[in-house]
Amino acid sequence: MMRIALLGATGSIGASTLDVVARHPQMFRASVLSAHRNVDALVALCRTFRPDLAVISDPALEGELVRKLRAANLDARVLAGPAGLVEAAAGDHADCVVAAIVGAAGLESTLAAARAGKRLLLANKESVVMAGNLLKAALDEGGGALLPVDSEHNAVFQCLPGGRPDLTEAGVRRIVLTASGGPFRGLRREQLAKVTPDMACAHPNWTMGRKISVDSATLMNKGLEVIEAHFLFGAAATEIDVVVHRQSIVHSLVEYRDGSVLAQLGNPDMRTAIAYALAWPARIDAGVSALDLIATARLDFEAADRDTFRCLDLAYQALAAGGLAPAVLNAANEEAVAAFLDGRLPFLSIEAVIEECLDHMPDASISDLASLLDSDLTARRDARRIIAGLAS
Ligand code: NDP
Numbered sequence: 007m008m009r010i011a012l013l014g015a016t017g018s019i020g021a022s023t024l025d026v027v028a029r030h031p032q033m034f035r036a037s038v039l040s041a042h043r044n045v046d047a048l049v050a051l052c053r054t055f056r057p058d059l060a061v062i063s064d065p066a067l068e069g070e071l072v073r074k075l076r077a078a079n080l081d082a083r084v085l086a087g088p089a090g091l092v093e094a095a096a097g098d099h100a101d102c103v104v105a106a107i108v109g110a111a112g113l114e115s116t117l118a119a120a121r122a123g124k125r126l127l128l129a130n131k132e133s134v135v136m137a138g139n140l141l142k143a144a145l146d147e148g149g150g151a152l153l154p155v156d157s158e159h160n161a162v163f164q165c166l167p168g169g170r171p172d173l174t175e176a177g178v179r180r181i182v183l184t185a186s187g188g189p190f191r192g193l194r195r196e197q198l199a200k201v202t203p204d205m206a207c208a209h210p211n212w213t214m215g216r217k218i219s220v221d222s223a224t225l226m227n228k229g230l231e232v233i234e235a236h237f238l239f240g241a242a243a244t245e246i247d248v249v250v251h252r253q254s255i256v257h258s259l260v261e262y263r264d265g266s267v268l269a270q271l272g273n274p275d276m277r278t279a280i281a282y283a284l285a286w287p288a289r290i291d292a293g294v295s296a297l298d299l300i301a302t303a304r305l306d307f308e309a310a311d312r313d314t315f316r317c318l319d320l321a322y323q324a325l326a327a328g329g330l331a332p333a334v335l336n337a338a339n340e341e342a343v344a345a346f347l348d349g350r351l352p353f354l355s356i357e358a359v360i361e362e363c364l365d366h367m368p369d370a371s372i373s374d375l376a377s378l379l380d381s382d383l384t385a386r387r388d389a390r391r392i393i394a395g396l397a398s
């Protein structure tokens with residue numbers, strides 16, 4: 007029986023993970039569940055899954071969570087705040103940690119799980135983008151396995167021999183990440199000037215949280231994924247390509263020196279990637295319907311429109327610059343996306359905020375977590391100042 011700590015249980019990845027877990031009660035048990043502020047949703051999940059531990063990362067809501075759990079006759083222990091998340095990730099409550107918190111808020115618990123040698127199912131791509139090298143060091147220290155949940159990286163993992171080999175030894179020429187193109191594929195910049203948060207969150211193929219939905223609409227999601235692929239698979243920026251594939255059936259591809267191209271296909275449903283990562287190296291039922299090739303009929307591929315969606319190039323630039331740049335890119339993006347979702351920033355200004363933050367980035371390197379968090383805070387302060395300036 008594998009005990010699972012699901013950090014970000016109340017989100018979209020959280021729901022897909024619990025769906026797979028519930029299909030295999032003999033194999034998996036959700037022993038830890040976390041939410042940030044959504045106490046009622048967390049209590050409802052506790053009623054169904056009976057975890058040993060419930061974590062609420064906003065410490066102000068600890069009392070309310072305890073009261074509501076006890077009122078529902080549930081005896082789960084409660085932890086709160088960022089320290090509670092770290093304890094839940096590293097402690098003896100679980101064998102496997104699913105990192106499904108959105109944004110930089112997931113960084114410390116992801117690192118703690120890696121350092122503790124847990125089997126780490128990584129959905130929280132922001133933590134790799136911010137701290138790829140720190141995460142690699144934590145994984146080396148802990149000795150546990152990292153299984154990518156992001157569908158593209160899960161696909162690449164499936165197409166590589168033995169998961170994450172040395173790419174040169176394995177004969178890999180390049181990794182090709184597929185992108186759906188998001189809800190605004192084919193639009194021109196003047197059409198993008200007036201798009202709303204709800205339009206940006208209406209993804210054609212995937213139902214996801216609002217932050218990653220906006221990232222998909224700007225193509226920053228693909229940019230973050232290029233950086234993620236660099237750290238997870240050791241590929242140089244020049245060995246990672248992006249191709250737009252609007253059906254989201256081919257989840258990514260690996261091209262080999264001999265001309266072979268291996269791809270992973272399936273219906274766009276995160277439960278496939280999650281089930282694969284949970285059971286690896288075995289394969290289990292994920293509740294996903296079989297891919298109907300005849301009904302799918304065609305698979306289209308086109309180049310990404312990098313002139314209209316400039317965030318992808320900004321991410322490549324940040325990866326090439328190295329050092330602090332990916333963390334600054336991520337911080338500025340999180341602040342800009344939050345402002346866009348709040349109605350404080352137009353869609354096209356998201357890229358402008360990120361570009362300006364990268365231009366004014368201090369010349370520093372990341373030596374440890376404390377200096378990284380410090381740089382993250384500085385970048386966020388800069389981004390907020392730029393956003394306020396654009397608004398006035
Ligand atoms: P959601 O917004 O649906 O869920 C986010 C989860 O994180 C919720 O449980 C939320 O709790 C919690 N959370 C939010 N803010 C904080 C915080 N400050 N501290 C601690 N916990 C917090 O996001 P998704 O499930 O869509 O995405 C999660 C991660 O997975 C992201 O990094 C995303 O990029 C990645 N991912 C998602 C995919 C998808 O299909 N959704 C696909 C590939 C990757 P509460 O409900 O209480 O707010």
Ligand code: MG
Nearest residue numbers: 156157158231
């Ligand atoms: Mg993805």
